[in-house]
Amino acid sequence: MTRIAIIGGGISGLSAAFAIEESRRAGADVDYRLYEASPRLGGVLRTEHIDGCVVEAGPDSFVTEKSWAADLARSLGIGDQLIGSNDADRKTYILTRGRLVEMPDGLMFMVPTKILPTGLSPLFSWKTKLRMTQELFHPPRAVDHDESVSAFVERHYGAEMVDRLADPLLSGVYGGEAANLSVRAVLPRFAEMERTHGSLGRAMLAARKKMRSGPRKPAPPLFTSLRNGMQHLTETVVSRLTASSLIVNAPVEAIRAEAGGWLVSAGLQSDQFDAVIVALPGRAAAQVLRMQSPDLSAELGAIEYSSSITVGMAYDHQVRQSLPPGFGFLVPRSERKRLLAATFVHNKFPHRAPEDRALLRCFFAGANAENVWSLSNDQIVAIVREELHQILGPQIHGLQREPLFARVYKWKSAMAQYSVGHLERLERIERLRRQLPGLALAGNSYRGIGVPDCVRSGRDAAKALVPPCQVA
Numbered sequence: 423m424t425r426i427a428i429i430g431g432g433i434s435g436l437s438a439a440f441a442i443e444e445s446r447r448a449g450a451d452v453d454y455r456l457y458e459a460s461p462r463l464g465g466v467l468r469t470e471h472i473d474g475c476v477v478e479a480g481p482d483s484f485v486t487e488k489s490w491a492a493d494l495a496r497s498l499g500i501g502d503q504l505i506g507s508n509d510a511d512r513k514t515y516i517l518t519r520g521r522l523v524e525m526p527d528g529l530m531f532m533v534p535t536k537i538l539p540t541g542l543s544p545l546f547s548w549k550t551k552l553r554m555t556q557e558l559f560h561p562p563r564a565v566d567h568d569e570s571v572s573a574f575v576e577r578h579y580g581a582e583m584v585d586r587l588a589d590p591l592l593s594g595v596y597g598g599e600a601a602n603l604s605v606r607a608v609l610p611r612f613a614e615m616e617r618t619h620g621s622l623g624r625a626m627l628a629a630r631k632k633m634r635s636g637p638r639k640p641a642p643p644l645f646t647s648l649r650n651g652m653q654h655l656t657e658t659v660v661s662r663l664t665a666s667s668l669i670v671n672a673p674v675e676a677i678r679a680e681a682g683g684w685l686v687s688a689g690l691q692s693d694q695f696d697a698v699i700v701a702l703p704g705r706a707a708a709q710v711l712r713m714q715s716p717d718l719s720a721e722l723g724a725i726e727y728s729s730s731i732t733v734g735m736a737y738d739h740q741v742r743q744s745l746p747p748g749f750g751f752l753v754p755r756s757e758r759k760r761l762l763a764a765t766f767v768h769n770k771f772p773h774r775a776p777e778d779r780a781l782l783r784c785f786f787a788g789a790n791a792e793n794v795w796s797l798s799n800d801q802i803v804a805i806v807r808e809e810l811h812q813i814l815g816p817q818i819h820g821l822q823r824e825p826l827f828a829r830v831y832k833w834k835s836a837m838a839q840y841s842v843g844h845l846e847r848l849e850r851i852e853r854l855r856r857q858l859p860g861l862a863l864a865g866n867s868y869r870g871i872g873v874p875d876c877v878r879s880g881r882d883a884a885k886a887l888v889p890p891c892q893v894a
């Protein structure tokens with residue numbers, strides 16, 4: 423029998439365990455044990471149900487386009503619990519010189535595909551609008567090196583586009599700064615568009631034209647979640663696994679290749695396995711591998727992580743009625759606030775809050791999260807309330823009152839930063855990993871930070887270790 427150890431009980435490790443469990447049930451001669459350091463399985467997927475509201479402490483949804491998380495839900499038999507975002511109400515505001523300005527229709531990330539709404543929008547200066555027009559004439563360009571997202575976007579649309587859109591949009595996903603993130607790792611499609619078309623605007627228009635010429639299908643919702651919250655996904659995975667194979671409160675200290683297999687040490691116990699899946703954030707993975715492979719450990723440890731804080735707050739129907747329509751707002755760094763974003767959760771998804779409640783999810787990331795980290799929860803809520811009041815203005819009736827409830831969730835170094843040169847680092851990691859047969863890596867450090875990518879990484883790690891004829 424092939425025995426596989428899985429280290430880390432977040433969605434990545436659980437997805438790996440589920441793939442092995444499926445193979446086992448299909449008759450494969452394979453077994454597994456999952457080690458989780460904390461008392462709780464699920465990692466950053468955590469949902470609380472408070473006063474009729476579904477409050478997400480970690481991720482609130484995933485992009486529908488990447489199907490792996492929804493596929494997992496379907497294979498768990500909870501496909502009917504998947505819900506789509508209310509895209510008919512999709513509007514996002516950007517704080518611009520102290521005022522909330524709606525993102526113009528037709529912007530695909532930062533690429534304008536509709537001339538009129540962008541041309542008339544107060545979000546951009548005339549200088550940037552001129553840059554957008556000039557961008558349409560950029561010739562194809564083969565760039566032989568990686569660069570930062572901000573350098574790339576600035577080359578196409580100027581610095582204002584970095585500040586107003588690219589940076590806040592990406593900070594919402596990675597918690598970091600566009601100046602640090604790798605364009606090849608974070609926006610590979612855009613890097614490819616530049617290579618083939620030069621102009622991102624022209625590439626996007628060509629892609630839309632191609633889509634229009636195919637059979638017309640209704641567009642799926644941009645985001646997907648689960649009716650009872652994201653934790654329902656991890657809880658259901660756990661319920662399908664063999665309970666005796668899951669060990670919590672078991673931080674793994676080290677793994678070592680030994681006697682053709684792997685020795686996993688957690689606390690006073692060491693156990694022998696044929697293979698091991700390390701489904702940990704980069705730094706934790708570096709730690710468990712430091713004795714076995716200092717080189718691999720150094721590469722993993724060099725992947726940067728940023729911290730984030732989410733604050734869930736509920737208000738009464740008065741606030742709900744007077745909040746602007748749409749999904750919420752983003753705050754560019756130049757506006758000098760501490761909040762990075764706020765989501766109007768009751769608008770973004772159905773079933774998130776009773777009709778007479780406004781549910782807000784506020785977000786601090788990167789340096790701003792570190793700056794408020796040591797403050798008490800009450801102090802953090804006070805900052806959120808003060809900034810919400812400044813941003814949304816006195817016209818939001820009831821916002822000055824105490825929220826009905828407020829919850830603060832702190833996530834230390836949980837979001838991987840794919841900094842410039844990330845793909846080259848992944849190649850070096852892969853070369854070093856190949857020298858260690860029976861070792862697989864999964865998680866958000868590598869090829870996608872979102873929940874669907876983590877599901878895929880866990881599943882692929884399991885597939886790589888369970889012999890092909892045995893994978894379900």
Ligand SMILES: Cc1cc2nc3c(=O)[nH]c(=O)nc-3n(C[C@H](O)[C@H](O)[C@H](O)COP(=O)(O)OP(=O)(O)OC[C@H]3O[C@@H](n4cnc5c(N)ncnc54)[C@H](O)[C@@H]3O)c2cc1C
Pocket residue numbers: 429430431432433434435457458459460462463464465466467479480481482483484485672673674675701702703706710730731732833836837864865866871872873874876
């Ligand atoms: C606040 C926040 C909001 C997010 N929002 C979204 C979103 O809306 N959509 C989206 O798609 N993605 C989002 N993400 C990203 C996504 O949720 C994560 O990248 C993903 O869930 C990471 O899963 P994981 O299993 O790889 O890691 P984790 O969830 O971090 O799990 C790793 C587990 O390993 C355990 N562990 C650590 N060290 C050891 C050890 N030595 N031994 C044993 N166990 C150990 C930890 O306790 C933890 O449970 C968000 C992330 C955060 C933090």
